[in-house]
Amino acid sequence: MLNNSHYIDKLRSSGLRPTKQRIKICEILFNTEKTFHFTINDLVKKISKATNDKISLATVYNTVHAFKKKGYLKEIPINSDQSYFDTNTSHHHHFYDENQKDLIDIDDSDVEPVKINTRIPGKKIKSVEVLVKVEDINS
Amino acid sequence: MLNNSHYIDKLRSSGLRPTKQRIKICEILFNTEKTFHFTINDLVKKISKATNDKISLATVYNTVHAFKKKGYLKEIPINSDQSYFDTNTSHHHHFYDENQKDLIDIDDSDVEPVKINTRIPGKKIKSVEVLVKVEDINS
DNA sequence: TCAATAGTTTAGAACTATTATAATGTAGAA
DNA sequence: TTCTACATTATAATAGTTCTAAACTATTGA
Numbered sequence: 016m017l018n019n020s021h022y023i024d025k026l027r028s029s030g031l032r033p034t035k036q037r038i039k040i041c042e043i044l045f046n047t048e049k050t051f052h053f054t055i056n057d058l059v060k061k062i063s064k065a066t067n068d069k070i071s072l073a074t075v076y077n078t079v080h081a082f083k084k085k086g087y088l089k090e091i092p093i094n095s096d097q098s099y100f101d102t103n104t105s106h107h108h109h110f111y112d113e114n115q116k117d118l119i120d121i122d123d124s125d126v127e128p129v130k131i132n133t134r135i136p137g138k139k140i141k142s143v144e145v146l147v148k149v150e151d152i153n154s
Numbered sequence: 155m156l157n158n159s160h161y162i163d164k165l166r167s168s169g170l171r172p173t174k175q176r177i178k179i180c181e182i183l184f185n186t187e188k189t190f191h192f193t194i195n196d197l198v199k200k201i202s203k204a205t206n207d208k209i210s211l212a213t214v215y216n217t218v219h220a221f222k223k224k225g226y227l228k229e230i231p232i233n234s235d236q237s238y239f240d241t242n243t244s245h246h247h248h249f250y251d252e253n254q255k256d257l258i259d260i261d262d263s264d265v266e267p268v269k270i271n272t273r274i275p276g277k278k279i280k281s282v283e284v285l286v287k288v289e290d291i292n293s
Numbered sequence: 294t295c296a297a298t299a300g301t302t303t304a305g306a307a308c309t310a311t312t313a314t315a316a317t318g319t320a321g322a323a
Numbered sequence: 324t325t326c327t328a329c330a331t332t333a334t335a336a337t338a339g340t341t342c343t344a345a346a347c348t349a350t351t352g353a
Contacts, residue, residue, distance in 0.1 A: 170300095171300065171301070173302080175302070209303095210302065211303090212302070212303065212304080212305095213302055213303070216301080
């Protein structure tokens with residue numbers, strides 16, 4: 016809202032035109048102290064709370080994908096009917112609470128480096144992601 | 155095909171009626187030396203190859219979910235447009251080849267035990283799954 | 294053995310997340 | 324300012340999955 020020049024620069028420097036929709040989405044995703052997880056549906060709700068100018072669903076999808084491609088967002092692999100995204104793009108892992116259907120970050124420093132003692136010929140490792148599924152103690 | 159009594163017992167003992175559809179799906183999923191990964195679509199194709207009596211799509215979904223619930227199948231967390239299942243229900247991990255969209259088992263013995271040095275109060279760990287995304291070396 | 298019943302299968306409709314389309318709008322360059 | 328390539332939009336299309344409700348069948352117990 017206030018200081019958008021940062022986002023404008025960020026967008027422009029990665030070859031994305033700083034349109035008002037993209038800037039608004041930047042504000043919603045990156046103007047927070049803490050990183051967070053969201054689905055497209057979550058983001059649409061946040062947008063409609065934050066502004067009166069609605070952004071079309073297609074643009075939300077386009078923007079999220081563009082941001083993911085540029086490395087501003089990560090997609091988190093969970094079996095789910097919808098995709099989860101993370102504004103925390105640093106290397107880290109996740110708890111997935113199967114009762115609350117809630118994702119919780121695990122700091123990289125809280126996971127001992129994962130050693131994989133096998134390789135696939137002709138392939139290089141792109142990422143190593145740990146998903147810790149948890150549930151209520153009494154279940 | 156031949157010795158179905160094993161599957162009949164297995165189904166019955168877990169409270170699932172041994173219908174011919176379920177027995178057929180058991181044969182396809184569990185009559186193999188090696189475990190494998192599949193999508194619902196893969197399974198439907200295997201069924202239509204294996205038999206002339208077609209099994210309706212709804213039944214395939216129902217059966218896979220029932221088998222998953224009983225622990226005969228695992229669902230593998232990958233971001234994908236469709237769900238992947240695994241007939242290997244032992245503890246192990248996966249490579250996901252992003253170019254070929256192919257899943258490859260990583261033996262549990264090929265991954266050093268993953269130590270998580272943090273916990274969520276009131277929650278217990280249900281599983282720890284490692285997904286190693288790989289891609290072609292020249293990409 | 295046979296009817297009752299509770300669980301199962303089925304085709305097809307419905308639903309939901311996501312992607313494609315193609316017309317309109319707009320940022321940035323000339 | 325004008326042009327053009329890129330963006331946005333509403334809407335249609337697609338694809339995986341779930342729902343529905345009627346028909347079917349394995350099991351129970353009389």
